[in-house]
Amino acid sequence: MNLTTPVAVAGAGVISAIGNNIRECLAALETGQAGMGDITGLDTIHRGEIPVAEVKASNERLREIAGVKEMIGRTTLLSLIAAREALESAAIPERDRWRTGIVSANTVGGMDLTEKFAKCELFGGVRGRLRDLVQHECGYSTEWVAARLGLQDYQTTISTACSSSANAIGFGAKLIRHGILDVVVAGGTDALTKFTLNGFNSLMILDRGWCKPMDAERQGLNLGEGAGYLVLVSDAVAATLPARIDCLLSGYANANDAYHQTASSPDGRGSWLAMKTALERSGLAPADIDYINLHGTGTQNNDLAEGTAIRRLFDPNYPKMSSTKSFTGHTLGASGGIEAVFSVLAVHHGLVYPNLRFQTPMPELPLVPATELIRDAPIRHVLSNSFGFGGNCSSLIFSKS
Numbered sequence: 001m002n003l004t005t006p007v008a009v010a011g012a013g014v015i016s017a018i019g020n021n022i023r024e025c026l027a028a029l030e031t032g033q034a035g036m037g038d039i040t041g042l043d044t045i046h047r048g049e050i051p052v053a054e055v056k057a058s059n060e061r062l063r064e065i066a067g068v069k070e071m072i073g074r075t076t077l078l079s080l081i082a083a084r085e086a087l088e089s090a091a092i093p094e095r096d097r098w099r100t101g102i103v104s105a106n107t108v109g110g111m112d113l114t115e116k117f118a119k120c121e122l123f124g125g126v127r128g129r130l131r132d133l134v135q136h137e138c139g140y141s142t143e144w145v146a147a148r149l150g151l152q153d154y155q156t157t158i159s160t161a162c163s164s165s166a167n168a169i170g171f172g173a174k175l176i177r178h179g180i181l182d183v184v185v186a187g188g189t190d191a192l193t194k195f196t197l198n199g200f201n202s203l204m205i206l207d208r209g210w211c212k213p214m215d216a217e218r219q220g221l222n223l224g225e226g227a228g229y230l231v232l233v234s235d236a237v238a239a240t241l242p243a244r245i246d247c248l249l250s251g252y253a254n255a256n257d258a259y260h261q262t263a264s265s266p267d268g269r270g271s272w273l274a275m276k277t278a279l280e281r282s283g284l285a286p287a288d289i290d291y292i293n294l295h296g297t298g299t300q301n302n303d304l305a306e307g308t309a310i311r312r313l314f315d316p317n318y319p320k321m322s323s324t325k326s327f328t329g330h331t332l333g334a335s336g337g338i339e340a341v342f343s344v345l346a347v348h349h350g351l352v353y354p355n356l357r358f359q360t361p362m363p364e365l366p367l368v369p370a371t372e373l374i375r376d377a378p379i380r381h382v383l384s385n386s387f388g389f390g391g392n393c394s395s396l397i398f399s400k401s
Helices: 022-031 059-066 074-090 111-124 138-149 164-177 194-202 269-282 300-314 332-349
Strands: 007-015 100-105 154-158 183-190 226-233 247-256 291-293 320-322 381-388 392-400
Touching (some): 007 022, 007 074, 007 164, 007 332, 022 332, 059 074, 074 100, 074 138, 074 183, 074 226, 100 164, 100 332, 111 194, 138 154, 164 183, 164 226, 164 247, 164 332, 164 381, 164 392, 183 332, 226 332, 247 269, 269 300, 269 381, 269 392, 300 381, 332 381
Parallel strands (some): 100 154, 100 183, 291 320, 291 381
Antiparallel strands (some): 007 226, 007 247, 247 392, 381 392
């Protein structure tokens, strides 16, 4: 199969601060309901000080939703819920006939359990559960979900900071294109942890209010959590599906500007290269893009760098754009997967999502994101950006079939 051949998107699943499934998240996106609020799930000194975008369910409730009784970490529970929804929505007949696998991304692994263990051992005066430490490394989540869902022909984990699950989707497409697998569940998951919260707070890039991506008065990001997965299938599998495929992954690219450990290059070099290469591989021109799902975190550096890259590539004719992180917060390793799901929904339903709380354009750039939901838009091609620490930049393009 040609490496530029589009890959069919057969299913999608998501859980985030705005909903526990596709239906709930789509309703929140359409009604402008953001998921930020006070911290409730973490035992931290920052409660009441730093807002976050938590999934609105305790671990006990997530286990009920997932249908499991084991003491599994939050990252893994989120992964199972979203990946299972994606597979169920794909409705692949006789799935055992096909070579199936999972490419899952995350950045924190089972750190929530590790933090509880450390608190017991170091400060609580009681013994922690050693078995919880087995879940610490990022690959545990992937392997556990693969076993639970019967995705046994191939499994791997990607951890490239905030571009992780976009890279998982791109790699999943390559496995299909090379004829290695027929069905790939690809995306990512991440749960909120104290380590993440404290780390981003030390960088002084957390907004004490609700984030305002791409706004001149932006003060930083809100951390979030969740999971998002797509089911990518070969043409042979697509031909067996009861529903017609209406969305394709038509382009993907990863680039690295190697500028700084935690900052994007001011000229947006890596962002520009990722978008430009994704367009070239899809056979599209900048004018073909109808909507950009921005990385748009709300930090001074990121939004200016991404905007500079967009101006370089699209000026003077800009497509509609917005950052759905104004709804979900920045879900780190899960963001590319969640936003890929939202991009597929944009193609399917003809939607442009609002960039919540945007008021004042950045003086450096002529960019004004959408501030109201646009329905029945002629969406043919959506560009979804995910840019991570270390300059790891990835872009996905989803197209109407």
